[in-house]
Amino acid sequence: MLNLILFGPPGSGKGTQSEKLIEKYGLIHLSTGNLLRAEIDSRTDLGLAAKSFMDKGQLVPDEVVLGMIACALDANVHANGFLFDGFPRTVAQAIGLDNMLQQRGTDIALVLALEVSEEELINRLVNRGKTSGRSDDNEEIIRARIVEYENKTAAVARHYEKLGKVIHLKGEGSVDDIFQSLCKHINTVKVF
Numbered sequence: 001m002l003n004l005i006l007f008g009p010p011g012s013g014k015g016t017q018s019e020k021l022i023e024k025y026g027l028i029h030l031s032t033g034n035l036l037r038a039e040i041d042s043r044t045d046l047g048l049a050a051k052s053f054m055d056k057g058q059l060v061p062d063e064v065v066l067g068m069i070a071c072a073l074d075a076n077v078h079a080n081g082f083l084f085d086g087f088p089r090t091v092a093q094a095i096g097l098d099n100m101l102q103q104r105g106t107d108i109a110l111v112l113a114l115e116v117s118e119e120e121l122i123n124r125l126v127n128r129g130k131t132s133g134r135s136d137d138n139e140e141i142i143r144a145r146i147v148e149y150e151n152k153t154a155a156v157a158r159h160y161e162k163l164g165k166v167i168h169l170k171g172e173g174s175v176d177d178i179f180q181s182l183c184k185h186i187n188t189v190k191v192f
């Protein structure tokens, strides 16, 4: 199994690169942002609860997100591997994920961390907000999301750095150049 985490602040291009990576490597895409938005669209209790956090730019509680991931892992027992996009976002989520994978006899191969300046992040998400219809893509909420990232999510990279699993990559430039750079590192761990 090839399990990868695509890591980075909001707007760093995780969703964009994930689409290309799952196609190339045949992985199951697990985006907690997408899973939560699907719950909101279906008006489930979970979605309604999550929306109140997301609309403020805050993280959804760990137990909610970990529950969704556990279900997704169980629904895909024969997968070649998983690409975790936007998850884990707290150290508690990271420890939860490590335990879930260990119970299933596998682990994280690599954490690919995209680095983008704050100015560029805000520009990208404000631009996306013009067409995305996403209530969290406006400047005030984007800034709150970046603060939440710095306070709670940046520590996830340090958790995996201690395990020697993190690669830091420039997330600015063309989408294709960033993709090639990601592939170069993934190919060093992928068993062909």
Ligand code: B4P
Residues within 6 Å of the ligand: 008, 009, 010, 011, 012, 013, 014, 015, 016, 017, 032, 033, 034, 036, 053, 054, 057, 058, 059, 060, 061, 065, 085, 086, 087, 088, 089, 090, 093, 124, 125, 127, 128, 136, 145, 171, 172, 173, 174, 175, 178
């Ligand atoms: P997410 O849905 O995960 O999304 P994101 O952080 O906004 O963006 P991403 O990095 O994927 O950027 P994208 O490729 O789209 O999170 C939304 C919310 O859900 C969170 O704030 C939180 O409330 C909640 N949530 C999700 N997961 C959670 C968890 N695990 N725990 C708790 N809460 C959770 O790119 C952004 C824009 O940049 C796009 O317009 C794209 O076209 C553009 N772009 C991409 N690459 C580019 C490039 N190279 N150059 C120029 N533009 C580029």
